[in-house]
Amino acid sequence: xxxxxxxxxxxxxxxxxxxxxTLAVDGVDCAGCIRKIESGLSxxxxxIDARLNFTQRRLAVDWRDRExxxxxxxxxxxxxxxxxxxxxxxxxxxxxxxxxxxLLKCLAVSGFAAMxxxxxxxxxxxGNVSDMTQVTRDLFHWLSAxxxxxxxxxxxxxxxxxxxxxxxxxxxxxxxxxxxxxxxALALSLYETATHSVxxxxxxxxxxxxxxxxxxxxxxxxxxxxKVFAGNLASFKAEYAHRLDANGxxxxxxxxxxxxxxxxxxxPGELIPADGTILTGSSAIDESLVTGETAARIVAAGATVYAxxxxxxxxxxxxxxxxxxxxxxxxxxxxxxxxxxxxSRTVRLADRAARLYAPVVHSAAxxxxxxxLIAGASLHFAIVTAIAVxxxxxxxxxxxxxxxVQVVAAGQLFRSGVILNSGDAIERIAETDTVVFDKTGTLxxxxxxxxxxxIDPDLLETAxxxxxxxxxxxxxxxxxxxxxxxxxxxxxxxxxxxxxxSIDGEEARLGSAAFCGLSDAAPQTARxxxxxxxxxxxxxxxxxxxxxxxxRPDAIAVxxxxxxxxxxxxxxxGDRAEAVGPVAERxxxxxxxxAVTPAEKIAVIELLKSxxxxxxxxxxxxxxxxxxxxxxxxxxxxxxxHLTQAHADAxxxxxxxxxxxxxxIVSRRARSLMRQNLALAVIYNALAVPIAVAGLxxxxxxxVAMSGSSILVTLNALRARLRGxxxxxxxSKSGDDAVVTTAGMxxxxxxxxxxxxxxxxxxxxxxx
Amino acid sequence: MNVLIYLVPLALLLGLTGLVGFMWTLKxxxxxxxxxxxxxxxxxxxxxx
Numbered sequence: 001x002x003x004x005x006x007x008x009x010x011x012x013x014x015x016x017x018x019x020x021x022t023l024a025v026d027g028v029d030c031a032g033c034i035r036k037i038e039s040g041l042s043x044x045x046x047x048i049d050a051r052l053n054f055t056q057r058r059l060a061v062d063w064r065d066r067e068x069x070x071x072x073x074x075x076x077x078x079x080x081x082x083x084x085x086x087x088x089x090x091x092x093x094x095x096x097x098x099x100x101x102x103l104l105k106c107l108a109v110s111g112f113a114a115m116x117x118x119x120x121x122x123x124x125x126x127g128n129v130s131d132m133t134q135v136t137r138d139l140f141h142w143l144s145a146x147x148x149x150x151x152x153x154x155x156x157x158x159x160x161x162x163x164x165x166x167x168x169x170x171x172x173x174x175x176x177x178x179x180x181x182x183x184x185a186l187a188l189s190l191y192e193t194a195t196h197s198v199x200x201x202x203x204x205x206x207x208x209x210x211x212x213x214x215x216x217x218x219x220x221x222x223x224x225x226x227k228v229f230a231g232n233l234a235s236f237k238a239e240y241a242h243r244l245d246a247n248g249x250x251x252x253x254x255x256x257x258x259x260x261x262x263x264x265x266x267x268p269g270e271l272i273p274a275d276g277t278i279l280t281g282s283s284a285i286d287e288s289l290v291t292g293e294t295a296a297r298i299v300a301a302g303a304t305v306y307a308x309x310x311x312x313x314x315x316x317x318x319x320x321x322x323x324x325x326x327x328x329x330x331x332x333x334x335x336x337x338x339x340x341x342x343x344s345r346t347v348r349l350a351d352r353a354a355r356l357y358a359p360v361v362h363s364a365a366x367x368x369x370x371x372x373l374i375a376g377a378s379l380h381f382a383i384v385t386a387i388a389v390x391x392x393x394x395x396x397x398x399x400x401x402x403x404x405v406q407v408v409a410a411g412q413l414f415r416s417g418v419i420l421n422s423g424d425a426i427e428r429i430a431e432t433d434t435v436v437f438d439k440t441g442t443l444x445x446x447x448x449x450x451x452x453x454x455i456d457p458d459l460l461e462t463a464x465x466x467x468x469x470x471x472x473x474x475x476x477x478x479x480x481x482x483x484x485x486x487x488x489x490x491x492x493x494x495x496x497x498x499x500x501x502s503i504d505g506e507e508a509r510l511g512s513a514a515f516c517g518l519s520d521a522a523p524q525t526a527r528x529x530x531x532x533x534x535x536x537x538x539x540x541x542x543x544x545x546x547x548x549x550x551x552r553p554d555a556i557a558v559x560x561x562x563x564x565x566x567x568x569x570x571x572x573x574g575d576r577a578e579a580v581g582p583v584a585e586r587x588x589x590x591x592x593x594x595a596v597t598p599a600e601k602i603a604v605i606e607l608l609k610s611x612x613x614x615x616x617x618x619x620x621x622x623x624x625x626x627x628x629x630x631x632x633x634x635x636x637x638x639x640x641x642h643l644t645q646a647h648a649d650a651x652x653x654x655x656x657x658x659x660x661x662x663x664x665i666v667s668r669r670a671r672s673l674m675r676q677n678l679a680l681a682v683i684y685n686a687l688a689v690p691i692a693v694a695g696l697x698x699x700x701x702x703x704v705a706m707s708g709s710s711i712l713v714t715l716n717a718l719r720a721r722l723r724g725x726x727x728x729x730x731x732s733k734s735g736d737d738a739v740v741t742t743a744g745m746x747x748x749x750x751x752x753x754x755x756x757x758x759x760x761x762x763x764x765x766x767x768x
Numbered sequence: 769m770n771v772l773i774y775l776v777p778l779a780l781l782l783g784l785t786g787l788v789g790f791m792w793t794l795k796x797x798x799x800x801x802x803x804x805x806x807x808x809x810x811x812x813x814x815x816x817x
Contacts, residue, residue, distance in 0.1 A: 031807035054804030104794060112787040116780060136772075143776060 005071040006243075006253040010086035017066055018048065023059045023084040024232040025077070028052065033082070040080045044068060056228045059084060085235040086254070093231060096224050103217045106155040110210040113151030114203070117144045118703075121203040125700050134196060141193040141200045148202035149186060155209050156182055158216060174354040174399045177361060181394030182208060188387045204391055204702045211710045212399055219403045222410050226419045230651065233638060241273035242266070244317065255307075258320050266316045269471040272309045276318035278302060283314035288440045288549075290622045290641070291574045308622060308641050332598055332643070335626035348424045349671075350402045353678060357398060365389045368693050381695065389692040392702050393685050397709040401677035404717035409670035412721060416662045417653040418635075425649035428633040429663055430671035431614050435562055436605065436631065438619035439573035439580055443587070444549045445655060446620065446639040448477045448532065451546045459543050462503060463536040466491060466510045470499045474534055475510070477547050498535075506539040518542055551586065558657040559587045562664075568613070572596050572604055574623045601627035618660055620644060635660055666720075673720055677713045684709040 012020045025037065034052050037059065041050035046067025052059045061073055070086070077084040120140045127137060159182070163175040182205045189200040243251045244263040255273040258264065263279065266272055272285065282300035287293055287309045296312055299305060305318065369386035373379065410420050420426070437443050452460045464482035467475040469491035488508075491501035498511010509516045516535040534545045552558075559569055570591040573580045577594035584592040593604065605627055608615050617624070617631035620640035628634035629647045636648035645651055652659035688705050691697055793799070 031810040034804060034807060035811050052804065053801045054807060055801045101794060104799070105791065108787060108790045108794075112783055116783050119779065139772070147780070 004249070004251050006251045006257065007070045007086050009254065009257050010088050011070055013065070014062075017064055018062055019065045019070070020060070020062050021070055021073075022087045023061065023074070023077075024087040024235040025052070025057055025059050026083040026085070026236055028054065028057050028082065036080055037077065037082060041073065041076060044073070044076055047073070057232055058087065058228075083236075087231070087235045088256075093224075093227055096220065096227065100217070100220050100224060103158060103213060103220060106158060107210070107213040107217055109151050110155035110206060110213055113147050113155070114206045114210045116147050117203045117206050120144050121699065121703070124200075128198060137198070138193065138196055141189075141202075144200060144202040145190055145193055148206050149190075152182060152186055152205055152209060155206075155213065159209070159212065172355055172358050173351060174357075176354075177358045177390075178208070178212065178394060178399060180362075181205075181390050184387050185391045185394075188384065188391075192384075199699050201391055201699050201702060204394075204699060204706060207703060208394055208706060211707070215400045215403045215407075218407045222407045222414075223420075226410065226414055229414075230419050230421075234642075239271050239273055260320050262320045264318045264320060266311045266318060267471065268311060268313055268315060269476070270311050272305050272307055272311055272316075272318070274307050274318070274320045275305070276320045277304050279317040279319050281314050281316040283316050284312040286310040286312060288575075288621070293440075293575050295576070295579075306622070332622055332625055335598055335602060349427050349674060349678075353398060353402075361390065361393045364393070364689060364693075371693075372695070377695075385693070385695040388695070388697040388702075389689060392688045392692045392697055392705060394706070397681035397684055397706075397713050398678065400710055401681050401713045401717075402674050404714050405670050405673045405677060405720060408717050408720040409666050409673075413650070413663060413666050416659060416666075418659045418663045418666075419638075419651045419653070420649070421646075421651065422649050425633060426667045426670050427674070428614075428649065429616060429635075430667035432616035432633050432664070433566070434568040434570065434608055434613040435616045435618065435660070436570045436572055436608075436627070438617075438621060438624050439571055439583055440549065440575055441620040441639060442618055442624075442637060443555050443571070443583060443657070444551055446637065447480075448474065448547045449550045450478050450481055451548060451550075452481065455543050455545060456541075459536070459538065459541055460545070462508065462538055463510055463534075463543065463545060466499055466501055466503070466508055466536075467534075469493060469501070470510065472511075474532055474547050475499070478510075478534060478545060503538060508536070508538040510534060510536045513544070516542070518544065551583065552655060552657045554656045554658050556587055558661050559589065561661055563588070565664075567664075570604075572601050572627070574621065598623045598626050602630045605630050616664070635663060670720055673717060677716055680713055680716060681709065684712075 007021070010021055014020060028034075028037070034054055037052050038050050041047050041059075041061060044063075046064045048062040048064060050059060050061045059077075063073065074084050074086070120143055124132065124137055124140050127140075156179070159175045159178050162173065163179040166173040166176060185201045185205040185208075189202050189205070192200050239255045240252050241255050241258055242265040243253055243258065244265050245251055250265065258274050264273060264276065268283070278299060278301050280301055282298070284296035284298050285305060286296050287306065290306045290308050299316075304321075305316075365386045368389050369382045372382035372385055377385075406426060409426050413420060413426075450460075450464075460481060461483060464478050464480075465484060465486070466488055467479040468482055468487040470476075470479070470493055488501045488503055491499055493499045494511070494515070498509055498515040500507065500509045500511075502508070511534065513533070513535040516537045518535045518537070532547050534547060536543045536545060563569060568591070569587075569589050570593075571580060571584050571587075571589055572593050574596055575594060580592055580594040584590075593600075596604070601624065605615050605617065609632075614632040617628050617634045618636070619625075619628055619634070620637050622641040622643060624636075625641070625644040625647050628636065628644060634648045635650050635652060636645050638645075638651050638653050640648070640651070650663060652663070684705070688697075691701065798805075
């Protein structure tokens with residue numbers, strides 16, 4: 001093709017004519033791939049270095065700009081058998097990477113210090129019950145101080161900074177009591193060492209930091225992993241647009257590189273890349289992703305079209321416009337702002353615990369001090385005991401109780417194809433009691449599917465293989481049925497009409513009824529607006545292939561399982577009543593509303609809220625975005641519009657609806673484990689505080705109690721992994737369990753080629 | 769107990785060496801691709817037959 005590919009927004013220019021680019025690579029799943037890709041690229045003239053990061057499935061390439069171009073590199077990868085997509089790492093991802101490295105450094109320092117201080121402490125503890133002299137003990141304490149003080153100053157920074165941020169805004173978080181506890185423990189130990197005392201708590205302070213940093217790092221690592229994966233998926237999905245330049249040339253460039261005022265050519269079957277007004281051409285466009293409406297809209301010059309719609313039959317030229325006042329997108333964004341504001345008021349479980357915890361502990365310590373003074377103890381003893389109370393209640397277990405469960409549950413959700421967008425999503429999903437579904441693309445599959453029940457399988461296979469040569473969206477649905485993914489040679493596409501080829505010496509045609517000479521077959525099927533048809537002739541044989549929006553394969557089983565669990569279910573769709581009604585009937589849902597605008601969706605959700613319901617909204621269209629933000633918790637399929645994805649708490653992969661059920665089950669179990677963990681931490685404190693108040697806490701008791709309670713809550717969190725989500729769905733009494741099991745989903749993340757959005761790629765065979 | 773005079777510094781020095789080593793590997797990016805590292809040792813076509 002004569003058009004040029006413009007990837008300049010992804011390329012970093014170095015000095016001396018070198019360039020660097022990061023690519024997300026699809027289909028990398030074995031050791032051989034690393035070698036194949038790296039050696040294959042290194043052989044190209046001009047490529048300086050190619051390094052594949054297998055964990056992130058990303059490839060970093062450096063090349064000399066004069067000898068080879070970015071497009072050549074992507075083509076070379078395609079020849080080897082991999083689809084690569086240029087990738088611009090978001091800034092937030094780079095920040096996370098730096099943060100993770102910093103936490104790892106803090107963890108290493110505190111680990112080193114904890115080992116060495118403990119080495120000295122155990123010597124002191126055993127020396128105290130045998131024959132250690134005071135000089136040796138003092139030496140060991142001073143050595144501990146020498147290690148512990150600088151280490152705590154370095155490794156404690158994540159907590160100190162976070163506590164300071166909270167205090168500056170007059171708030172309390174878990175890091176405030178941690179900071180107070182660590183600082184006081186170190187100060188007291190230093191004083192005790194200087195006064196030749198028997199006890200010092202350097203080991204407690206350092207060990208506390210070490211345990212807490214473990215939790216922090218695991219938490220961040222989990223979130224980073226899902227973000228990297230979501231970033232790759234976004235780049236696989238990234239759409240390209242054909243820009244018409246002033247000199248009449250076509251440039252192919254990623255949609256993110258378009259600016260208002262650009263002219264764009266949209267061919268039949270392509271996605272409309274940006275909001276715009278039509279300059280020339282007319283067509284029928286499918287706006288199901290934008291409004292939920294499944295019937296096509298006829299547009300002509302002057303009409304406004306929205307990004308995300310699919311162009312049907314005719315070529316269009318658009319002028320890109322920014323989202324202006326009065327457009328649907330502007331309306332959606334305005335509603336979003338309001339809805340998001342309301343949501344930020346919910347308080348996370350951990351913060352609620354912290355608000356309760358800090359005042360209780362600090363007043364207990366103060367009371368201890370006053371109590372001992374009244375009882376006639378010395379000032380020194382009273383203060384030491386009060387600080388011991390603070391040290392032993394330092395919220396090691398409480399600070400681990402919730403993140404540990406979150407990490408385990410997020411990992412489990414990740415494996416069953418649910419990617420969390422926000423950290424507290426688990427808590428909020430667990431609290432929901434009403435599920436509101438969008439119809440198009442959520443209950444139904446995002447892409448229309450072929451209903452091949454009444455057609456000869458051989459004929460269908462031939463038609464499907466011929467469809468591989470077409471760019472029409474309906475043909476794409478048919479092409480997915482092809483078991484042999486090799487197009488026929490010599491197939492010719494006539495835009496707007498169909499494809500023809502010579503197969504086994506006979507002419508075959510696939511396309512509109514008229515194109516295939518079947519004009520009398522069309523009126524029969526045109527009655528039903530939800531069904532589109534493709535006609536096919538091969539030799540003497542003919543077929544009219546119906547293509548319709550079909551329900552997700554397990555939609556019935558999942559909605560039934562949800563209803564059995566006592567959820568209220570509802571459909572809110574932007575589509576017509578004739579399209580929504582039958583779906584609701586098949587799913588057995590009594591509550592449904594059709595032709596709902598984004599504002600009305602919010603109104604319904606607000607009404608449910610005012611009745612005390614907590615709503616889980618599941619939707620994919622642009623029109624669902626405000627409702628997703630307004631709901632208590634929200635889920636989106638990965639095929640959803642960009643803006644919608646950004647406002648969902650979690651995304652799910654694949655053709656099935658089961659991840660919605662998994663998300664609820666796993667979240668509920670996680671919430672009950674979080675509560676158990678908090679209860680365990682409270683029991684621990686109930687046992688430990690009296691000992692501390694009585695003034696009986698030695699450093700040995702503090703160390704055993706703190707590490708013991710931390711290990712206990714961590715082990716309890718790991719119980720979340722013991723039962724897989726598939727098992728608990730199997731226990732539900734729905735008739736067709738086999739449909740819901742996750743057998744095929746065990747590792748969806750390792751073979752992304754199995755996901756529907758990759759289905760069109762012709763390396764599907766290579767990956768199997 | 770005179771043995772402590774050189775044993776304690778020695779123990780600390782060993783520990784510090786480990787810490788410095790870890791920091792060096794971290795800075796070198798050796799933890800950026802843990803899964804890849806496990807797989808990269810498998811192909812043995814760098815060994816002459």
